[in-house]
Amino acid sequence: MLAISKxxxxxYTSNVFAILGLRSLFFAISGLMKLFHLLHYRLAAILSFVxxxxxxEDFFHVPVAASLMVIASILVVSIVTSIILPGKEEGxxxxxxxxx
Numbered sequence: 222m223l224a225i226s227k228x229x230x231x232x233y234t235s236n237v238f239a240i241l242g243l244r245s246l247f248f249a250i251s252g253l254m255k256l257f258h259l260l261h262y263r264l265a266a267i268l269s270f271v272x273x274x275x276x277x278e279d280f281f282h283v284p285v286a287a288s289l290m291v292i293a294s295i296l297v298v299s300i301v302t303s304i305i306l307p308g309k310e311e312g313x314x315x316x317x318x319x320x321x
Contacts, residue, residue: 258308263299267292 226232254260270291274283 257300257303259303259306260299263295267295270295 250260250264270288274288277283
């Protein structure tokens, strides 16, 4: 249960601070998702990558540098794609071709 430290106070307080940090990171990313409309798809890809990496860790070791490169490249591609391909404005109604 306590892999790094045997002191329960250290373990529980570090987990509390990690959760608080993730909470603030969530609000920062949710603000960025308004700017970059394709970011939520890429965040799903990053979470999938990390999940698969955790599942195959017993069979194949993925170096930390390679993981960081994959995550950074996914984020960069998402941001650049969101800038190049602008999304719909919030109040804009999509144009539908009418049949004649």
